[in-house]
Amino acid sequence: KAEDEARARALPARTTDGHVVAIGANVNNPEQVPLALDQGAEGVGLMRTEFLFLERGDTPSEDDQYATYRGMLTALASRPLIVRTLDIGGDKQVAHLHLPKEENPFLGVRGARLLLRRPDLMEPQLRALYRAARDGVPAGAPVGQHAPLSIMFPMITSVPEVLALRAHCDRIRRDLDAPEVPLGIMIEVPAAAIQADALARHCDFFSIGTNDLTQYALAIDRQNTDLAPEADSLHPAVLRLIHMTCEGAARHRRWVGVCGGIAGDPFGACLLAGLGVHELSMTPRDVSAVKARLRASEIGDLRALAARACAQEDAAGVRALAHEIMGAVA
Ligand code: PEP
Ligand code: MG
Numbered sequence: 001k002a003e004d005e006a007r008a009r010a011l012p013a014r015t016t017d018g019h020v021v022a023i024g025a026n027v028n029n030p031e032q033v034p035l036a037l038d039q040g041a042e043g044v045g046l047m048r049t050e051f052l053f054l055e056r057g058d059t060p061s062e063d064d065q066y067a068t069y070r071g072m073l074t075a076l077a078s079r080p081l082i083v084r085t086l087d088i089g090g091d092k093q094v095a096h097l098h099l100p101k102e103e104n105p106f107l108g109v110r111g112a113r114l115l116l117r118r119p120d121l122m123e124p125q126l127r128a129l130y131r132a133a134r135d136g137v138p139a140g141a142p143v144g145q146h147a148p149l150s151i152m153f154p155m156i157t158s159v160p161e162v163l164a165l166r167a168h169c170d171r172i173r174r175d176l177d178a179p180e181v182p183l184g185i186m187i188e189v190p191a192a193a194i195q196a197d198a199l200a201r202h203c204d205f206f207s208i209g210t211n212d213l214t215q216y217a218l219a220i221d222r223q224n225t226d227l228a229p230e231a232d233s234l235h236p237a238v239l240r241l242i243h244m245t246c247e248g249a250a251r252h253r254r255w256v257g258v259c260g261g262i263a264g265d266p267f268g269a270c271l272l273a274g275l276g277v278h279e280l281s282m283t284p285r286d287v288s289a290v291k292a293r294l295r296a297s298e299i300g301d302l303r304a305l306a307a308r309a310c311a312q313e314d315a316a317g318v319r320a321l322a323h324e325i326m327g328a329v330a
Helices: 002-010 030-038 050-054 062-076 112-117 119-135 159-176 190-194 196-200 210-218 236-251 266-275 284-295 299-310 315-319
Strands: 020-026 044-048 081-084 149-153 183-187 205-208 255-258 279-282
Touching: 002 284, 020 284, 030 062, 030 284, 044 062, 044 279, 050 062, 062 081, 062 119, 112 119, 112 159, 119 149, 119 159, 149 159, 149 205, 159 183, 159 196, 183 190, 183 196, 190 196, 190 210, 190 236, 196 205, 196 236, 205 236, 210 236, 236 255, 236 266, 236 299, 236 315, 266 279, 266 284, 266 299, 279 284
Parallel strands: 020 044, 020 279, 044 081, 081 149, 149 183, 183 205, 205 255, 255 279
Antiparallel strands: none
């Protein structure tokens, strides 16, 4: 029985008609990787590096960060790793960085905005990542193979930000004689979703941060417990932004992931697959239920369901569609 369950968890999230969705885990340190793999994750779709800064009382050095990224690659043994650069600001404040106090930190200098203003934070992190990409080739890999590492930037709002970050990456990569690394961006600001076609031209992939995208689309502070029931990532306005993101990405043949909380909800995962999302990354404990649900679905049904969801008037209308596809999973 336990063996059957383990075997089922290892199966890909392939729908009954053969459409495959990649499944990653949101994991922040190498120690969490074995559990995530055991749950059926196929890689790490989001490593939040701010935890490297939050869990210790000081700023990790370039070498400290390099060791952690190498540790992740080793634990993952050739499976993909997407590392998100520091996303400090908003709800994640770090006392020892001495950042200026802001009236509205969620609308302030956070994520990529901070990185671009603080070379002392950006340089060591990008150098550590490119060194890990250069050196972290799995044992026995063919000559010339690179570590399966991708870099992702949070809180992107505009094309010039992406161009500036790319330029820094290129310079550092050349300095280190490191390989090219896929560069992706988080889509978590409505402006980025609306301009997805323009942004897709300048990066290799998208990952939608539905936690922040919901906060910014609905103007609901993600930490406000009074408004929590209304901050639903399945609100039709959020779904339409996700749809726009997928369309913009498709125009330039880029892949789209989702790494916000709704990716780990089986009904949410079905809608996201139906909207055209290629990869879902979630907390390890959600992986098996999401895989089982997708494996019991037909992609044509999910596409039809997603179109109806986008046409609903409110989140309750979307949620009411769940019973239509959420029968028992074998
Ligand atoms: C998100 O915003 O959905 C996300 C994945 O990033 P974080 O929760 O770390 O802001
Ligand atoms: Mg976010």
